[in-house]
Amino acid sequence: MDTVAIPDITNYDVQAIRSFFPVLKRAVHNRPLIYFDNAATSQKPQEVIDALSNYYENYNANIHRGIHTLAEEATGAYEDTRKTVQQFINAATTEEIIFTRGTTESINLVAYTWGRKNIAAGDEIIISEMEHHSNIVPWQILCEEKNAVLKVIPVSDAGEVSLNDFQNLLSTKTKLVSIVHASNSLGTINPVEEIIRLAHTQGAVVLIDGAQSAVHLDIDVQKMDCDFFAFSGHKVYGPTGIGILYGKKHLLEKMPVFMGGGEMIKEVTFEKTTFNELPYKYEAGTPNIADTIALHTALQFLKKTGRKKIREHEKQLVAHATSSLLKMDGLKIIGTSQNKVSLVSFVIDGIHPQDIGVLLDNQGIAVRTGHHCTQPLMKRYNIPGTVRASFGMYNTLEEVDQLIIALQKAIKMLR
Amino acid sequence: MNTTTTLRQAEEQIVENFSLFDDWESKYEYLIDLGKKLKPLEDQYKLEENIIKGCQSTVWLVSWFENGKVIFKADSDAVIVKGLVSMLIEVLSNRTPQEILDAKMDFIKEIGMMSHLAQTRSNGLLAMIKQMKNYALAYKAAN
Numbered sequence: 384m385d386t387v388a389i390p391d392i393t394n395y396d397v398q399a400i401r402s403f404f405p406v407l408k409r410a411v412h413n414r415p416l417i418y419f420d421n422a423a424t425s426q427k428p429q430e431v432i433d434a435l436s437n438y439y440e441n442y443n444a445n446i447h448r449g450i451h452t453l454a455e456e457a458t459g460a461y462e463d464t465r466k467t468v469q470q471f472i473n474a475a476t477t478e479e480i481i482f483t484r485g486t487t488e489s490i491n492l493v494a495y496t497w498g499r500k501n502i503a504a505g506d507e508i509i510i511s512e513m514e515h516h517s518n519i520v521p522w523q524i525l526c527e528e529k530n531a532v533l534k535v536i537p538v539s540d541a542g543e544v545s546l547n548d549f550q551n552l553l554s555t556k557t558k559l560v561s562i563v564h565a566s567n568s569l570g571t572i573n574p575v576e577e578i579i580r581l582a583h584t585q586g587a588v589v590l591i592d593g594a595q596s597a598v599h600l601d602i603d604v605q606k607m608d609c610d611f612f613a614f615s616g617h618k619v620y621g622p623t624g625i626g627i628l629y630g631k632k633h634l635l636e637k638m639p640v641f642m643g644g645g646e647m648i649k650e651v652t653f654e655k656t657t658f659n660e661l662p663y664k665y666e667a668g669t670p671n672i673a674d675t676i677a678l679h680t681a682l683q684f685l686k687k688t689g690r691k692k693i694r695e696h697e698k699q700l701v702a703h704a705t706s707s708l709l710k711m712d713g714l715k716i717i718g719t720s721q722n723k724v725s726l727v728s729f730v731i732d733g734i735h736p737q738d739i740g741v742l743l744d745n746q747g748i749a750v751r752t753g754h755h756c757t758q759p760l761m762k763r764y765n766i767p768g769t770v771r772a773s774f775g776m777y778n779t780l781e782e783v784d785q786l787i788i789a790l791q792k793a794i795k796m797l798r
Numbered sequence: 799m800n801t802t803t804t805l806r807q808a809e810e811q812i813v814e815n816f817s818l819f820d821d822w823e824s825k826y827e828y829l830i831d832l833g834k835k836l837k838p839l840e841d842q843y844k845l846e847e848n849i850i851k852g853c854q855s856t857v858w859l860v861s862w863f864e865n866g867k868v869i870f871k872a873d874s875d876a877v878i879v880k881g882l883v884s885m886l887i888e889v890l891s892n893r894t895p896q897e898i899l900d901a902k903m904d905f906i907k908e909i910g911m912m913s914h915l916a917q918t919r920s921n922g923l924l925a926m927i928k929q930m931k932n933y934a935l936a937y938k939a940a941n
Contacts, residue, residue, distance in 0.1 A: 412822065734877075735855055735875055735876035735877065735879075737854045737855045737876045737878070737879065738830075738876050738877050738878045738879075741826075741878050742826065742878075745822050745823075745826065752854065753854045767855070767856065767875060768854070792823075796823065796826060796827055796830060797830060797877060
């Protein structure tokens with residue numbers, strides 16, 4: 384039901400790209416909005432917004448069991464998204480694509496199903512010091528329940544994990560490695576392929592938290608050879624409330640179900656229920672049909688705009704922001720890896736990140752301040768939080784210059 | 799903490815002070831200045847139990863009851879929040895529990911920074927007011 388034409392942008396014309404995002408036309412505190420909080424959520428192109436209303440206006444119906452035309456159209460569009468997602472991450476089959484509410488739910492699904500079945504007393508789970516709370520707490524709960532042990536790969540001053548440290552923790556006791564692909568606080572891209580290869584030599588299963596990477600990097604789950612991969616629709620220019628869990632088919636087949644209800648069953652009697660096949664066995668109840676359908680449009684938009692071109696553009700933004708910020712007195716960048724996605728996290732001597740955030744907002748600039756849901760990482764750097772500017776496909780070098788000017792003003796007011 | 803001004807007078811004074819400024823920069827500079835001038839809380843009070851939950855920055859609040867009135871002292875590691883804290887102390891400290899419980903805190907709207915200050919819970923303004931009122935309620939019940 385993809386009736387909306389998505390424009391083909393052959394050359395990277397950032398102004399043309401901006402024109403597709405209605406929210407970028409608005410003002411905040413009488414200044415043109417500069418949106419640098421893309422790592423929290425990206426803005427939506429008109430096409431995605433139209434896909435949502437198009438569904439409700441023209442073919443809203445519950446999916447999979449209706450025999451009428453609307454139900455067939457809705458089912459078709461919903462399953463088209465599964466196919467698009469499969470291609471987006473190069474999964475082997477659509478059966479390996481489970482729809483969830485977001486990355487957090489995807490990780491929890493693995494913890495509550497695969498984890499409960501496969502983790503026993505004394506087993507070890509390895510995560511890293513830079514994990515988002517969503518990739519810490521589900522494993523803590525599981526470890527507590529099963530008397531298993533949570534091990535943490537330390538992060539260096541530059542904001543990187545070392546494979547040596549990882550190997551020191553890795554053993555035949557390791558049953559799971561769950562690690563972030565790109566850090567939401569530091570921007571660091573982790574060497575996941577190597578981590579996966581090493582983990583597999585010890586028989587461990589690997590989950591990759593792709594919340595930050597899916598939008599910026601080419602994802603090929605087969606080449607990466609991860610066992611699970613989780614990401615969210617709203618960070619790839621799609622709607623909120625739709626997330627993806629990829630899992631290798633042989634693992635998904637053997638896992639127990641997550642939630643019981645409609646859709647996920649084959650046959651129900653009061654004595655016994657048999658479950659539906661993949662991927663439906665993990666999708667109980669009426670799913671988030673509209674947002675799932677619109678995710679298809681978002682992924683197409685990303686593809687048409689050109690992922691490589693976007694990545695190159697974002698690299699320019701990060702390089703420009705980094706060199707401009709480093710010229711500022713007392714400013715320190717947190718996360719100085721050479722291999723980063725498009726965000727810059729920083730602190731300024733003697734100034735609380737929140738004060739910076741408030742004064743930037745008053746100048747129309749949206750950044751994120753705080754611990755970014757990575758409190759253990761903030762503790763490691765002994766800081767209350769950072770100011771984080773994260774860039775998307777529609778941001779410009781001029782906006783980065785505006786950030787620097789606004790930052791200078793904020794610092795002057797605060798010192 | 800002027801003992802001769804009423805709670806409402808203290809509010810009016812703050813509103814008047816802010817009315818001298820017509821752009822956001824001057825208002826914030828004044829707020830930052832208030833924050834810088836607030837006497838820091840002694841380290842002995844900077845305890846986990848005195849931290850107000852729900853703020854992005856750390857806010858410590860302590861209180862005690864003296865001659866029928868509640869005295870507040872507070873501090874924060876963020877200077878704009880400290881400016882807010884300073885205003886709350888000016889208005890609510892050294893008042894009877896009933897005065898604190900009755901306070902409508904209209905001055906926050908009246909200083910014309912409502913959209914900046916109250917719409918986000920991250921600055922903890924509402925959490926601070928709630929905690930101060932909780933103290934007032936507890937002192938009222940105990941005395």
